[in-house]
Amino acid sequence: MNSIFAKRRARLLAMKAMRDNYIPGDRLITCPKCGQESERRLVAQGLSVCPKCGYHWPIGAYYRLSTILDPGSFRELHPRLSAGDPLRFPGYQEKLDAARRKTGLTEAVVTATGTIGGSRCVVGVLDSRFLMGSMSTTVGEKITLAIELAAKSRLPLILFAASGGARMQEGILSLMQMAKTSAALARFSDKGLLYISVLTDPTTGGVTASFASLGDIILAEPGALIGFAGPRVIQQTIGETLPEGFQQAEYQEAHGFVDAVVPREKLRETLCQLLRLHEKGGTHA
Numbered sequence: 523m524n525s526i527f528a529k530r531r532a533r534l535l536a537m538k539a540m541r542d543n544y545i546p547g548d549r550l551i552t553c554p555k556c557g558q559e560s561e562r563r564l565v566a567q568g569l570s571v572c573p574k575c576g577y578h579w580p581i582g583a584y585y586r587l588s589t590i591l592d593p594g595s596f597r598e599l600h601p602r603l604s605a606g607d608p609l610r611f612p613g614y615q616e617k618l619d620a621a622r623r624k625t626g627l628t629e630a631v632v633t634a635t636g637t638i639g640g641s642r643c644v645v646g647v648l649d650s651r652f653l654m655g656s657m658s659t660t661v662g663e664k665i666t667l668a669i670e671l672a673a674k675s676r677l678p679l680i681l682f683a684a685s686g687g688a689r690m691q692e693g694i695l696s697l698m699q700m701a702k703t704s705a706a707l708a709r710f711s712d713k714g715l716l717y718i719s720v721l722t723d724p725t726t727g728g729v730t731a732s733f734a735s736l737g738d739i740i741l742a743e744p745g746a747l748i749g750f751a752g753p754r755v756i757q758q759t760i761g762e763t764l765p766e767g768f769q770q771a772e773y774q775e776a777h778g779f780v781d782a783v784v785p786r787e788k789l790r791e792t793l794c795q796l797l798r799l800h801e802k803g804g805t806h807a
Contacts, residue, residue, distance in 0.1 A: 535584060535587060535588050535591075535596040538582075538584035538585075538588075538626070549561060549562060550562065551565055553572040553574060553575060553577050554577065555572065555575055555577035555745070556572065556574050556575035556577065558572075558574045558575070560572060560573050560574060565579070568787070569581075569589055569786045569787055570585075570786075571785070571786055571787065576744060576745075576785070577745065578722075578723065578743050578744055578745060578746075578785075578786055580650050580651070580684060580722070580723060582625070582649055582651060583627065583631070583632035583647040583648070583649035583682075584632060586647045586682060587632065587634060587636070587645065587647060589786070589789075589790060590638060590645065590680075590789065590790050590793065591634070591636035591637065591638060591645065592636065592637045592638060592639070592640065595635075595636035595637040596634055596636045597634055597635045597636060598632065598633070598634045599633040599634055599635065599644075599664070599667065599668060599671065600633065600664055600667060601628065602628065603628065603629065603660055603663065603664055604622075604628035604629060604660065605618050605628065605629045605630075605658055605660045605661075606658075606659065606660060607691075608659060608692060608695055609691065609692060609693055609695070611691040611692070611693075614691040617653065617691075618653075621651075621652045621653050624651065624652075625649065625651045625652050627649060627651075627652050629652065629658065629660045629661055629664065630648055630649055630650075630652035630653055630654075630655045630656060630657075630658070630661050630685075631646055631647065631648050631649065631655075631661045631664050631665060632646070632647050632649065633645070633646040633647075633664050633665065633667070633668040634646075635671070635677075638680075638790065638793050638794055638797055639790075639793075639794030639797065639798065641678070641794070641797035641798065641801065642675075642677055642678075643672075643677050643678040643679065643680055643797065644668050644669075644671055644672035644675075644677050644678070644679050644680070645668075645679075645680045645681075645682075646664070646665055646668045646679075646680075646681045646682065647681075647682040647684075648661070648681075648682060648683055648684045648685050648729070649684065650684040650685070650686075650724070653686075653689065654685065654686035655683075655684045655685035655686060655729075656685060656686050656687060656688060656689035656690075656696075656727075657685060657687065657688050657689060657696055657699050657700075657727075657728055657729055657732075658689040658692050658696055658699070659692055659695045659696060659698075659699060661689075661699065662696075662698070662699025662702050662703055663699075663702075665681065665699075665703050665706075665733060666702055666703055666706045668681075669703070669706040669707060669709075669710050670706060670709075670710075672710060672715065673706075673709060673710045673713055673715065676713065676715060677715070678715065678716040678717070678718065678797055678800065679710065679715065679716070679717045679718070680717075680718045680719075680720065680793065681717070681718075681719055681720070681733060681734070681737075682720045682722055683719065683720065683721050683722065683725040683729050683730070683733075683734035684722045684723065684724065684725060685724070685725060685726065685727065685728075685729035685730075685734075686724065686726055686727060687726050687727015687728045687729060687730075688700070688727055688728035688729075696728070697728060699728070699732070700728045700731060700732035701732075703732050703733040704732045704733060704736060707733055707736050711736075711738075716738055716739075716796075716797075716800045717736065717737050717738050717739075718737055718738065718739045718740075718741065718793065718796060719733070719734055719735070719736065719737025719739070719740045719741070720740075720741045720742070720743070720789070721734060721740065721741070721742040721743070721746055721748050721771065721780065722742070722743045722746050723743065723745060723746040723747050724746065724747040724748075725742075725746060725747070725748045725749075726747065726748070726749055726750065726751075726752065727750060727751075730748065730749060730750050731750055735779075739781050739796060740779070740780050740781050741780070741781060741782050741783075741784050741789070741792065742771035742774065742775070742780045742782075742783050742784070743771060743783070743784065743785070743786060743789075744771060744772070744783055744785055745770055745771060745772075746770065746771040747769055747770060748769055748770070748771060748774050748779070748780070749769040752769075753768055753769055771783045
């Protein structure tokens with residue numbers, strides 16, 4: 523019976539991942555970084571990475587999970603927990619409805635349990651296709667519930683950040699999620715458990731200023747924009763020219779904010795190694 527459920531979960535994740543990674547349009551796709559054209563088939567086979575220059579296209583949450591988790595191990599947490607409109611902000615409900623139709627998601631984050639290389643863990647992935655992965659009250663709640671489950675089950679936690687920051691349509695309620703997720707991570711850390719934060723393009727605003735920066739180990743994808751305010755805002759504020767590549771993942775690694783920049787094709791392998799290294803006595807948690 524368990525094998526039947528595992529196969530069903532694997533098929534469900536595969537179907538959602540295919541939808542995430544579907545790139546409509548012509549046979550060729552133009553890279554926004556190098557400007558060269560590549561066959562969409564080759565881009566898809568390369569985990570949505572440009573075969574010419576290595577540019578990493580943003581990818582959907584379910585597709586991300588399918589590239590990281592062991593087949594059949596995916597089990598989504600709180601899939602029906604959906605975005606609300608607590609302040610009745612004008613036009614917000616229409617934007618939420620449009621985002622749901624576009625992505626098939628109920629909110630900008632997907633959380634799940636699963637295994638990576640046989641190691642059990644709790645994983646959360648922000649999806650930038652849903653209102654730029656902005657952090658709402660529901661996003662904060664789902665991430666907090668995932669953290670608390672990982673703490674209760676004594677499992678490693680992996681969170682993939684991709685966000686434009688707090689969701690302005692929810693005002694102070696959105697900003698409160700910074701403290702809420704950070705407090706949950708503090709309780710998680712007090713138990714001596716492992717939290718790996720993976721920063722993808724872009725990771726900005728309140729997400730950067732809260733849970734994304736609190737990892738025991740912080741990884742980043744190549745070229746990811748990482749920061750609180752954007753470089754143009756900073757430059758206009760301080761009236762100075764910023765260093766080349768400022769706020770990109772490679773710059774952040776060179777200055778100690780990021781532990782390692784890991785290409786997408788090597789990310790699963792890297793996570794497998796990190797989880798094995800932190801398992802007590804060499805056994806799965």
